[in-house]
Amino acid sequence: MDVASLALKSGNAVILRGGKETLRTNQALGRSSAACWKQNGLPPQAVQFIDSPDRALVLELLKLHEYVDIIIPRGAPACTSSAVRIAASRSSPAGPGICHIFVDESADLGASLPVIHNAKTQRPLCLQLARPVLVHRAVAADFLPRLVEFLAKTA
16 A cells, blocks of 8 residues: 555555465455545545466566556565566566664654564564664654664564
């Protein structure tokens, strides 16, 4: 959904496809996001989901050079390198999934603690595991000791 939001905010459309293990979740996200976009005056067709685990559909998408401007493959290295080869110059691999967390000065610092814990510790082999936690300098002196204490308690 982060990619969908970025696409809409930048005035683009996006076609998303997840793995077979997330198919039902992605189908539910597709239905709910389309309703949400429409309810808020945004074009629901701007975010589309391939709701089938059939890899042949992805191969077809990768070949649509005149319709698809860029492919951003995410996932296992073998899958992303294959997508890069097929999509050629239109691909921009997402890399190994180094995700950042930024705690802004306007953030609810107490609510940020369990979010960071979850992002740093759940499924550590997952590609979306958060690596660096960046903290706005205006709240760093207050927040960082709280974060260390919170993470130490939950270890």
